[in-house]
Amino acid sequence: LAKTTQPISMDSYEGQEVNITCSHNNIATNDYITWYQQFPSQGPRFIIQGYKTKVTNEVASLFIPADRKSSTLSLPRVSLSDTAVYYCLVGGDMRFGAGTRLTVKP
């Protein structure tokens, strides 16, 4: 199972773009990368999933380089309500590692 590593915390300001990178050096050929967002006292919520290159939805973009050993979640123009913990999961491993606590300041 691919192990993931993310920064423990990040700070940003409203209106900025935030990029959170996840390392997954031993990702398997068939593994997809999935990101979740969690607010306090709520269950994690699916944000985006991808396999290679770039995926974009109404919430975020996901960039995956050719070697797929990392991925970057991009949140455009964050607001205070984006303050949350963000997790990346790889493949069928549903174990959450240490997520990234994003704090958006006014």
Place this chain on the structure above:
Amino acid sequence: AAGVIQSPRHLIKEKRETATLKCYPIPRHDTVYWYQQGPGQDPQFLISFYEKMQSDKGSIPDRFSAQQFSDYHSELNMSSLELGDSALYFCASSFPGLAGPGTDTQYFGPGTRLTVL
């Protein structure tokens, strides 16, 4: 749209008592996961079931057991409760992703907050 239902939402127990948490997955979801999340911690995977069979096992204590029933709902049974069992317990459900294994998307319930006194 239907979501994952968990009951009860809050539960207060004494040490050494037992507790049963219930999870009702989204209709047609065939996989259920259980997680424990202590204050300020990341969700810890406990156990999962696919088509009523245990599919994966994480850091579930021996005092805990779980099963998935024929109607796909799941129950987490917790015995000899300890103070350290106080946490939020999340259930999630999923169905096979369109791109095959490993592309499932989990949908989480609101959680059950268990307090052990």
